[in-house]
Amino acid sequence: MAKREVSDSEFEQIRETLAKDECITKTVPLGAIELTDKSIGNGTINISGQAVPVGQGFFQKLAGMLKVNQSLTREMIKNEDGKIATSLLNGLKSYRQAHGGSEIMLIASPTSREIIDICDPKRFRRMTNETVFDVTSRIMNGNSNLSIETIDFNPRSGKTVINLLNAEEVGFPGAGKDEFFKFGFSIIQSSKDTTVEMYNQRLVCSNGLRVSLGQGAIGANRDINFEEKFRLGGTSADDIKNFLGRIEAMNKAGFIPMGFNTALESAVHTKASLLEVENAMINTQRLVREDDPTLKKAFIDTVARKYFHSHAETMGRIVRKGQDPMRLNDKQKSFIKTNQSIWDVVNSMTFLGSNNSGLQLENKHQLKEHAGHLFGKGTKDGYDLQFAQFATL
Numbered sequence: 381m382a383k384r385e386v387s388d389s390e391f392e393q394i395r396e397t398l399a400k401d402e403c404i405t406k407t408v409p410l411g412a413i414e415l416t417d418k419s420i421g422n423g424t425i426n427i428s429g430q431a432v433p434v435g436q437g438f439f440q441k442l443a444g445m446l447k448v449n450q451s452l453t454r455e456m457i458k459n460e461d462g463k464i465a466t467s468l469l470n471g472l473k474s475y476r477q478a479h480g481g482s483e484i485m486l487i488a489s490p491t492s493r494e495i496i497d498i499c500d501p502k503r504f505r506r507m508t509n510e511t512v513f514d515v516t517s518r519i520m521n522g523n524s525n526l527s528i529e530t531i532d533f534n535p536r537s538g539k540t541v542i543n544l545l546n547a548e549e550v551g552f553p554g555a556g557k558d559e560f561f562k563f564g565f566s567i568i569q570s571s572k573d574t575t576v577e578m579y580n581q582r583l584v585c586s587n588g589l590r591v592s593l594g595q596g597a598i599g600a601n602r603d604i605n606f607e608e609k610f611r612l613g614g615t616s617a618d619d620i621k622n623f624l625g626r627i628e629a630m631n632k633a634g635f636i637p638m639g640f641n642t643a644l645e646s647a648v649h650t651k652a653s654l655l656e657v658e659n660a661m662i663n664t665q666r667l668v669r670e671d672d673p674t675l676k677k678a679f680i681d682t683v684a685r686k687y688f689h690s691h692a693e694t695m696g697r698i699v700r701k702g703q704d705p706m707r708l709n710d711k712q713k714s715f716i717k718t719n720q721s722i723w724d725v726v727n728s729m730t731f732l733g734s735n736n737s738g739l740q741l742e743n744k745h746q747l748k749e750h751a752g753h754l755f756g757k758g759t760k761d762g763y764d765l766q767f768a769q770f771a772t773l
Contacts, residue, residue, distance in 0.1 A: 660750065
């Protein structure tokens with residue numbers, strides 16, 4: 381096998397572990413699921429009369445399948461122990477069943493036996509864990525320029541991310557003399573699908589970033605068009621062959637998205653808004669894992685002070701200006717400048733997601749994804765303050 385950061389023995393050990401941790405699926409009629417008055421409070425549903433535990437977020441996912449507004453669902457679940465939400469979901473379930481609603485697929489964790497996800501069986505597009513590792517081995521053996529940087533696994537959700545990097549180092553002097561990267565891709569195995577997403581590593585600090593900048597050219601080669609995030613179309617041999625073919629097309633161009641340089645320069649030279657810093661900080665603090673309340677608060681405070689220091693500084697500035705920062709809405713926060721750039725905020729998340737910071741985080745690898753969403757925002761709607769100069773026109 382080709383040289384990789386994850387050794388052959390580590391690769392085989394992880395492969396063996398995850399082959400045993402395959403998610404459990406069961407297709408049932410929609411009518412077989414029943415919610416009682418105690419379902420939301422107890423975290424259980426009844427399937428054909430038998431109580432079955434469900435994981436966090438299950439009821440939100442069920443509501444989404446029944447086309448209930450997510451914000452409304454969250455509000456109803458919080459009130460009256462979820463009784464209103466239970467009545468609404470049962471009513472919509474009966475309506476869907478009476479008007480052609482058929483089967484659904486339940487996806488359970490192999491360790492906790494909780495149902496962690498739900499989907500339409502026709503939309504279940506997922507290799508087995510064993511096949512994902514077989515495909516990865518095939519890619520590695522055919523591409524000596526690729527290495528596996530890390531394999532991230534979240535036992536709670538069953539999500540596995542295999543991050544692969546091209547050996548070539550690429551510099552972006554317009555964003556700074558130390559801005560050298562390696563580019564590659566991630567094979568992402570969730571509970572219901574297998575996807576590929578662009579991945580890169582900032583070499584100066586080994587920060588990994590999962591990012592999708594949309595559809596476009598790759599490596600400045602307009603003859604190679606692609607979608608930077610794509611799903612396995614099915615589980616047949618032809619589907620997997622097509623999946624591998626799309627990866628190989630990106631490989632030939634070095635996996636460098638055409639919009640990356642523009643996004644990087646914008647991120648370096650645009651100040652983050654109070655809203656952007658606050659969202660990044662909260663997403664990070666939510667992942668702090670510690671049972672001792674005093675220690676947990678200390679870790680949460682460290683996240684704010686060490687990695688998102690501009691949040692407290694900006695809140696203090698607002699107070700000194702005679703305003704109450706706690707009364708500001710999200711739109712107002714998006715207009716307020718901090719002294720951290722977008723790139724500073726992205727790097728805070730990717731550092732915590734890629735390195736040993738001393739903080740205990742529930743799923744630190746998720747920060748690579750959160751950072752990628754913020755970074756990619758610059759090529760879509762734009763950062764909050766990216767076009768601030770137009771406010772005076």
